[in-house]
Structures are given as structure tokens and as C-alpha cells.
Amino acid sequence: MDGFCHPIRDVWERFLQRCYEAFPCLSDPGALLILDRNMLNATRDNPWYFATYWFLFFVTLLQYFYTSGSSPGFVIDAMRAGCEIQSTSRRPPKTTKQSASVKDASLIIPIYSHQPVSTACSVEATSWVKLIMDMYPPGSSSRHWTCTYCNVVQPPRSKHCHDCDKCVLQFDHHCVWLGTCIGQGNHSRFWWYIFEETVLCIWTGIMYITFLRNSMSRAWWRDVVAIMLLVVLCICLIFLLLLLIFHSYLVLTNQTTHELIRKQRISYLRGIPDRVHPFSKGVCRNLYNFCCASRSIYTIEPLPTLEEIEDKKRPYTCWDIVTCRCC
Secondary structure (H helix, E strand, O other): OHHHHHHHHHHHHHHHHHHHHHOHHHHOOOOOHHHOHHHHHHHHHOHHHHHHHHHHHHHHHHHHHHHHOOOOOEHHHHHHHHHHHHHHHOOOHHHOOOOOEEEOOEEEEEOOOOOOOOOOHHHHHHHHHHHHHOOOOOOOOHHHHEOOOOOOEOOOOOEEEOOOOEEEOOOOEEEOOOOEEEOOOOHHHHHHHHHHHHHHHHHHHHHHHHHHHHOOOOOHHHHHHHHHHHHHHHHHHHHHHHHHHHHHHHHHHOOOHHHHHOHHHOOOOOOOOOOOOOOOOOHHHHHHHHHHOOOOEEEEOOOOOHHHHHHHHOOOOHHHHHOOOOO
16 A cells, blocks of 8 residues: 555655745745645644644634624514513513513613514514604604614614615624624624634734745745735735724724714714714723623613713813723
């Protein structure tokens, strides 16, 4: 058997040697790591370094599919869950449990996985309208907040996505790369994905630069492919860094991309100064809600009152900083 495999192995080694001589950039780390014999030797010397790199690569890949397959939180699903809660609460006291609550003036609706929709949901739709209209200023009409496509009353911060053809809770944007909307249900996963992608690009760029620095004695045209890949990687890295910084700012101020860009077109945000973030509860609370909030519930935030907006307009003083008002 060894005698049969030995000629094949010799042919393969000669083929790789010619490839390395004609295109040394094929021994580039990162995307072409497995073809570089020097890198394979370096892997034996520093196994944890390259094992961590590949572990990060697979974690980022899994995070991509996990985020793209997750639900952004659709309004119709929250409405159905609310109908199920109301139908459950009308059962005899023996089986009654408090499933929905108002905590910090927010409506908390648990998500029941694959629970059938009750036939009474159409009857309870009026109760859903009443619940949502309580989130808006008194005197508001449900016609102003009813989606013309889904025919459901949209909670505050929701928007209809024409790509998904559904209304999304705390709609941020529709990500073409992931093929799904980014909303309340998966915004945290999206942030972690772009964070992992940014770290992976930085690490890969360092490996590219190390390879090119070690091959400076050769003619530059022999590494032209590696140089072009490095340029593309740098462009992607700039985009990812800007995207990561932008979404980190949104997280700290409890905003969405849609609210920031279309602020003057959203009626309940029109007229509010740019430096005022009406839904912000402080940096620490915003971070906690974003990172630690349970993904098994829908949280619907009411619009802030005029008193809350006026309080947020008040400039910070030294005493506010000492008492951590911004937090």
C-alpha cells in the first residue's frame, strides 16, 4: 500500500513546490493557511495560537448562521402571544397565572414556542389595540399607527419591513448580508457577530502583514495576489470598524438605525433635539437590557412622557455626573 501511495505523494509535493515557486503568495496565512508548509511548521511550534485563530473562525461562522436564522421579533407574533396570554388568563383560577406584566411601564409578553393561535384571537384583537394605544399619548387614533400592509396596530419603535413583509419590533434595518431583519430579537446577536468578524479581520490582517514582511526579499510582483487580498481585507476592516462603532453608539443610547436616520419622519420623534435620546435609560441600564435581557419575551416600550423628555433635555451638571445621572 505504501508503495502505491509513495508516487502519488511525490507528484503532489512536486506540484505544491512549483506552485510555491511560481506564486509564493499561496503560502499566505489566513485563507490559504493549509497550503503553506512553513505555516504548518509554525503551527507545531505555536499550536495554541493557530488553534485559537481557527476556533474564532468557526465561532464567527456559527454566529453568522445563528444570527441569520434568528427572529428579529415580529409584531404579529407578539400580538398572537398576547392573545394567548389573555385567553389563558380567562380560564378558571386554578390554571390562571400572571404571564404578562407591566414593569417599568413596559409591556412584557412571554414567547411560547410553536403555540397554536387561539380562535378567539380575532375577538381579542380589540384588547391588543387597547394595550398598544395605551403606549401612545392620550387622544391618539389607532388609524395613525395601523400598518396598511399587515393590518395590525404597530407598537412604538416598530416598522414594516418590505423585504420580510412583516412589521418588526424595534426595527433597526434589513441586513442583506444576513438575509434577515435586525430588530429587538436579534440585535444583540448581530452586534456580537460584527464584533467577532472585526476581531477575525484584524487577526487575519496581522498574519498577512507578517507574511509579506517575511517575503520582502522576493520581487513584489510574486506576492501581488497577497497584496490585493490585503487591500480588500483592509477595506472590509474599515467598514466593519465603522459599523461596530456605530452600533455600539446605538446600544449605549438605546436607539435604532431607523430612528436615527429617519428621526424627522417619525412623528413621535419629530421636534426632539438630536442630543436627547428619548428611550435611553442610562448607559448602564441600556447595556444591561441589551446584553442580559431574556430573548424569550417581547418587550414593548411606551413613548416617553413630556416630563421625561424635558428632564432629558436638562444639561448635565457636576452633581449629575457625581450621582451617575448619565448611567
